[in-house]
Amino acid sequence: MNNVSQDHFVTADGRSIGGALMEMQNITLRFGGVVALEDISFDILEGEVRAIIGPNGAGKSSMLNVISGFYVPQEGQVLYRGSLRPAMKPFQVATQGIARTFQNIALFEGMSVLDNVMTGRITKIKSGIFSQMIWKGRAEREEIENREVVEKIIDFLEIQAIRKTPVSRLPYGLKKRVELARALAAEPSLLLLDEPMAGMNVEEKEDMSRFILDVNSEFGTTIALIEHDMSVVMDLSDRVVVMDYGKKIGDGTPDEIRNNQEVIDAYLGVSHD
Amino acid sequence: MLYREAGDFSTSYTADSQTFPIRFDRYRYYFILVVAFLVIPFFVNDYWANAILVPFLIYSIAAIGLNILTGYCGQVSLGTGGFMAVGAYSFYKLMTAFPEISIMLHVLLSGCITAAVVTLFGLPSLRIKGFYLAVATLAAQFFLVWMFNKVPWFYNYSMTGMIGSPERTVLGIVVTGPNTDAWAKYFVCLIFVTLCGIIARNLTRGSVGRKWMAIRDMDIAAEIIGVNPLKAKLSAFAVSGFFIGIAGALYFGVFLGAVEVTEAFGIEKSFMVLFMIIIGGLGSIFGSFAGAAFMVLLPVLLKNVFVGGLGWPTDLAAHLYFVIAGGLIIMFLILEPHGLAQLWRLAKEKLRLWPFPH
Incomplete structure (x- = not known):
């Protein structure tokens, strides 16, 4: 081939x-x-x-x-x-279904793991700023739907225990995993x-290799x-x-x-x- | 012991993403709202309203506005005073041009006008960052104050160059002008503070807030993920401007009643609001309130201690205020860069474990 x-x-x-x-x-x-x-x-x-x-x-x-x-x-x-x-x-490339991670971790240090992974869903958000101000109806529904997808990815990468931890407190290996989670959240x-x-x-390399292969075989990414x-x-x-x-x-x-x-x-x- | 989350389980994502996930916090929040709306208005007197509560509420709105821009989106602004002036002058023009329309609506409209102006001055942020952006907003500060001094249309060609708020009523209650009751001033400000607080919180816990924070923390990664930097930054400027405009309108219309622009909305105002969010905590709504309370209460406290308690001359106490405020700001920057909000967070973490820290 x-x-x-x-x-x-x-x-x-x-x-x-x-x-x-x-x-x-x-x-x-x-x-x-x-x-x-x-x-x-x-x-x-x-x-x-x-x-x-x-x-x-x-x-x-x-x-x-x-x-x-x-x-x-x-x-x-x-x-x-x-x-x-x-x-x-x-x-715009992101909206086409291409996601990436970086060589030197590019996470949002001031946010929690959950928020970091949720940013991966940003291209999927349809509700505008005014509906989010009120937080009722579409904005809340979307938030919950995206949260469900994100929770699946958090489960998949086994980072449930740290979901509310600020990223800046995590060790290097976990940061890499969170970055992968953020990229996966976009369902690329x-x-x-x-x-x-x-x-x-x-x-850590073995874990990461396993995740990469699983992503490829389970999600077909x-x-x-x-x-x-x-x-x-x-x-x-x-x-x-x-x-x-x-x-x-x-x-x-x-x-x-x-x-x-x-x-x-x-x-x-x-x-x- | 006192502050526990045991037995508090979120069983849905809705429950988990609410503003106060811990029941005790939630009840405390309701308690504060009830006291603020139903108790304080009956007991407030002129001194408490004018010296403490009304300025605290108004500065809280301004601090939330600046915190959204600087704390959440990472765009430094030194133009807060000038932007508050935009809110004040819009309010004045709207009030005098359309006296029959409720001033509550005028306050919101002033916020919208300020949002548009601030967005315009936010355009350079797409090209420049950090100190350079700060200087650009500083230019906005001086330009706006100069403009409100130089163009007589803004102050309706009055001889003094000052603007004064005429008497207006809401539901038959006087809320602006010299005959306003202390509780009415307080109540109007409280309504807007509550509104702004809820809006700010809803925005910052949702995807709009995440976009802002992503831009703040790492703009390149944010862009790769699909955040449009233009929209994210300008929306932060607009929302920030909306709040600052409301604060400016209330500061002029409800709190002072008559203002002279250089005096009321000068560069000191910009720095004062900036200090509030630094001391209170960048990127925290609670921090905006804490910082505003701190900066409003500190001079009152020092005056009571030095003049009332020790019998020192007033001017000495006033100058000492600058020394102490400056010292505290430096201390905060060194010891706790995340401000009072972080201290509060740490205290809550300690309380959760108390009295068994292990």
Whole structure:
């Protein structure tokens, strides 16, 4: 299953993977004279776990920022669900069903865990400011409906005990989990995870891996993740994109990547004599 | 022992998301409302109304307004005095132009006009943050005061340049002008405080409040989640302006009766309301009330102690007030940046466990 989008197939563990959800075509991103991404093309299939790996400074986070609409590439185009995505602001991208987490946690420190996760539902709110002033009828009903969804996610990620705790009091590993909860609250069709396991110990990594796989198999959420821990990447992902110095140097299943000479060179270095 | 949540179970999300989830808190809140509405009006005299209760209520509204903007949405504003002046002058113009319409409606309309003006001055917040925004709102403060001094239309071409509120009645009771009873002043302000408090609380516990707080805590993440920063910030400016406008209208119409803009709505007013929310607690409705009470009561208390108790000259006591207020603000910023509201929260946590702290 190399790069070409197949129509429909079922993986060994019984998840069904569909056509391309998102296609990046010849993306080039420059910051002044620096070329962060150069002519990169790849696709993300519906229902798969797609990993983006590469050494430091390879442009992985820039790639994720292009997908989430934070950076607008100078060249190339982004196709979402088969149609060209026009340049839009990040908050508009959120309404399209794309949610993400950040490399260095970007939670709202002054709010409780529950409020943080509830902010994930903001795109679903229809009631206006005037109906919320009165807090009767639609505003209250919506609040309760969203709370029910959020509580399911809180259950799913096993953070019930801390739901009323201010985020600023939580340890690092839990913060990462709350951030995942906030992204999941939006019920995204595409979930972008920027180093979800950075700085975690083995147990926390195992928990997080389990959550990622569960999200993928239970909710059918497509996941694109950046991660440095190779054993995690190889275990979790269906397909891997490898980047180095802003270029794509490999794309394929974990097994293919493991045996790709260019990837091995990029990671281990190669002598130039 | 006294303050317990044992046996208090929320069985629905409605019950869990209400303003006072703990039964004891809820009853205390009802108790305060009953006392405020049904007991105090019968006992209040001129001194209590004019020196303590009415200014406290009016400053509470202004503090809630500024707290929504600065405490909840993180947009620093030094224009509160000028924005209160907008409320006061709108109220004056509406009152004199449409005497037949109830002034209760005029107060609300003044709030709406102020909301529009504040939103206009909030537009720079889309580009600038922090100190730079503070300076932009400072410009609004000076511009508005200057405008109300320079354009005679605003003070109806009166010779003195001052505005004075004519006598108006609500349901046959005089509420503005020199013949107002103390209890009527108090009652009008109380109605608006209750209204503003409930609106502010409903907004801050719902998704609008979460948007504001998201922008305050991390605007980039907020945007990724789907918060439109333009709408979120401007709605905070508008709601804040609505409250500050109401406060300005009441301050002029009901409390003072006649004002001169530079004196009543100068930069000191902006700082005073800012101090209230810093001392009371940023991002807390209770903190707005606590801060307003503190700033209103402190000079009264010091005057009673120094002049009444120790027999010092009045001017010395007045100057000492500045020293003590300034010192307390610095102390609060260092020791408890979250203000009286946080102290209150800690006290409640301690009380829950008392007398067995482990």
